[in-house]
Amino acid sequence: MKTALVLGVAVCAAVPVANAADITLKASHQWPGGKGDVRDEMVQILAREVEKANVGVKIQVYPGKSLFKPKEQWGAMVKGQLDISAFPLDYASGRHPEFSATLMPGLVRNHDRALRLNDSKFMKDIKQVINDAGVVVLADAWLAGAFASKKECITSPDTIKGQVTRAAGPAFEQMLVGGGASIASMPSSEIYTGLQTGVLDAANTSSGSFVSYRIYEQVTCLTKPGANALWFMYEPILMSKRSWDGLSKEQQDALMAAGKVAQEYFVGQAKGLDDKLVKTFEDAGVKVVEMSGDDYNAWLAIAKETSYKNFAEKVEGGQKLIDEALAVE
Template sequence: MFKTLAKAALGLTTAMVIAMPAAHAADVVLKASHQWPGGKGDVRDEMVQILAREVADADVGVEIKVYPGRSLFKPREQWGAMVKGQLDISAFPLDYASGRHPQFSATLMPGLVQNHDRALRLNTSPFMDDIKKIINDAGVVVIADAWLAGAFASKTQCITSPESIEGQVTRAAGPAFEQMLVGAGASIASMPSSEIYTALQTGVLDAANTSSGSFVSYRIYEQVTCLTAPGANALWFMYEPILMSKRSWDKLNQEQKDAVMAAGKVAQEYFVGEAKGLDAKLVQAYKDAGVEIVEMSADDYKEWLAIAQETSYKTFSENVPGGDELIAKALAVD
């Protein structure tokens, strides 16, 4: 009897030892990549960090490892990597993928968003329903929404009216802004925001526009003499959501999917609380660095919008499938 019990106990112990590694092996490790500096207060990095912490706290067998600062993929390579399932998660400026899906240029269209409150209303609009369908059909899932306001900066001349940018070599994040700036007489050098600092430093650029967060995170105040803050007439807004590869998403069980989406909601709520403050931090950082601060007047804004309507809006409506409908849906949001 004793030998029988001992054998049974030994068999149970052996089974547990074998089972334990198997359970551990079933845990899911997801890689999250983005281009911004990690651990330096960038709101997009913090959104991804929140996502990772919340998912870990949910204890559903999922770990998210964050790779900031272009350490895993180059900025514009992240979309293709998610589509192929090579990258699980990214905080990604959607317009970077407009070469594959030209409709995404609507998420960086001059004057289309105007302010942070309207950006929130856009998130639940038919306009964003159309954009998110294209994202999903391409093989990517939206985990959290984020719209960042942006600014202009120059090392040669303050940028206010369209005439003020004439002759300057500038960077714009996507084709819609590039078309408008060319229409105003600027020359274009295309690059991700992570390369603006070096381009200004080496003379490749005279000026740039990018998000308020990037202007601070990349310390561009060290290379410019004048900042055009978003202010009351923000011409520049860009959609930079947290995205997930659908291939990676489909591998999760329902409990894990629910945990990721719940974590995305927490990250999005954090961003909403920080969004307006980013503009104030931008102005303060540039004041502290001795950079001149200006804003566009209402008349400046109208002049830029008139150029945009004859360049960016017109080109988008005529050349992008469904482009005119997308712009109409965005403009219909109160």
């Protein structure tokens, strides 16, 4: 039995291949474990399916940023220090600015279009950047997101003026600043504390994170995704290429098959996350509103003059990526 020379992969010796794992892969993510978060469940499904395949691989899941801080996971995967992560790709846009396209305001708009994007030239180009950086995509996931505030409901651009707001990435930050907001940058896992301590007046993040992090305890108004969701973020399950290359073809095939099961689970859950978001916030006494088509178009006009323009000018191939995404019907 050969030893896998991969950082972050432990090899258990002197056990029968058919009955125990030869390789233990470490999977990290920032969300609470065992509390119904769909991203945690995707990773748990991956772990269960790989173990069922009986190919000598076990996945140990470390939820709640217990192994790596949220934004440190990308570098850890590239170096082979971390094997697997459910990771918001835009968190790595500082290293690969192309990734900002996966959290570009208004580029997705609804769940059906998100599914079509997965098989588009746009995503083929994004995945090429991921692969070239030393990371492999095991499962796709697009999460819709919302806005919440403890000061004023956020609908049209003028409602954000004067609010200190958290946005997940630079493209959203540029649009919100264009609408008159101030920005405080932080991972979604820190939004609750930011609102609680007065660092933040408002935030946007995924429907899943709004519920998992109990943001309803700190805000008075939620702007749900609805038919006009400005906020969609690509949060795939990723794997270090160094770890991947240390596996046999049979083990790689088992991981990809497990990733497909996890992805299919997510597709079935995606729209339900928005419904759960609305019910949870309404039950907590939070006012729930929705952007109108006019609100959405007003934001999109600002986005085109800020984040879209900046992305096209400063990111190599940026305009091409935007055009490819917008070409998906």
